[in-house]
Amino acid sequence: MEKTADAVVIGGGIMGVSVAHFLSKKNIGKVVLLEKQHLASVSTGGSAANIRSAYSNPLTIKLAMRALEMFENDKEELGGQSGFCRTGMMALLGEKHLNAGMEVLKQEIALNTGSKRISIEDAKELAPKFNYDGLIAATYQPRAGYADPILTTRTLAESAINKWGLVIHERLSATGFKIENNNILGVKTPKGIISTPIVINATGPWGRQVGSFANKNYSIRWSREGDLVKELPNNFGRFPIIADPTSRIYFRPHKNNMLLAGRDYPKEIEPLDINNYNSELDDCTIKLIEKGLFKRIPSIPSGNYKQGWSSIYTITDDWHPLVGPDIKLNGYFTCFGGSGHSFKLGPPIGEALADIILGIIPKINIRDLRSNRFEDGESFSSAWGSGNRA
């Protein structure tokens, strides 16, 4: 194993692999990535991987728009295939959620995302088989779509290995840091120490545990979140990604004549033990998803689902990730905590963080994501109130 590196990235989900890809591409030198299981094996592999820009603040909208640009041009921007499929995205709004939906839309329009308000009649053209009872309006973003999270992660990794010499060790954990005089000097592993001046903690759910190697104590909660995949009746037809707060679910087309659905805003946090949880989808969650789906698509048969899984949201106090340099420990950077948003945000955040590490001004200023924003009283708020829609 390498004894030295110019940068060590810990964590092989979309966040870590994105930073490692862009650090390698931008010529930092030798980059080593450590992944204790295998690439995309935790939150990233369980992601619905929707890419859309309906957010309540300009920074997240800008990052999401950069993400769309990257996924649309995946070969040039991400090094190969991401499985991006453009479907459009529609948020269905009843009276209770209309104001929040319009507040988000106002912010998106200011940044030219192409999102617009549409009538229920227009919505019926996009998804004719749905039941629109109780809904007043919808918002629609034609550019939105979804990708394949495992393929995207592999593409970012393999292209950087082949083109720029990124080194990835799967099944190898970081177990500690070597630190002297507030400078990071290396990462400890069961196979020895890798000396390095730059370490990126991109360990998702374990961001807090790995942060404790440097005496950091991040405020993090974890929630069990899952998805269900069902076959659709023949000739069901096309429909966009749907966010449906009235039915408390999201759903989207999936591969060949299937549908992927999960519980959505407003949803309670379901605490779990991140080191020992059941990755199957429980019956209660299946029933709640089925209930929401039946309300919106009465023609869809219940039961008979093909696949389901549970994974993890890693949640910070304002549901936005902790990204950037640590102000007290030179060479130590964080890149985790993206709750339900960071599949799409992974590549643009990886690109921006790589620039920051290299001393280049990033295309998008991500200073507001710094981990000490809470002490500075500068956390994010959401048009939807507190909870899982940012």
Ligand SMILES: Cc1cc2nc3c(=O)[nH]c(=O)nc-3n(C[C@H](O)[C@H](O)[C@H](O)COP(=O)(O)OP(=O)(O)OC[C@H]3O[C@@H](n4cnc5c(N)ncnc54)[C@H](O)[C@@H]3O)c2cc1C
């Ligand atoms: C059901 C579900 C649906 C979602 N839908 C969407 C969506 O539609 N759109 C969207 O943008 N986002 C979505 N998300 C959120 C998105 O998937 C996550 O925000 C994102 O995948 C987080 O990536 P990550 O790299 O931070 O974490 P992870 O993918 O969890 O990666 C962290 C990695 O670090 C490794 N690791 C931990 N400790 C160590 C150590 N000591 N040494 C070495 N390696 C270590 C772990 O093994 C893991 O592989 C969804 C998430 C879930 C669960």
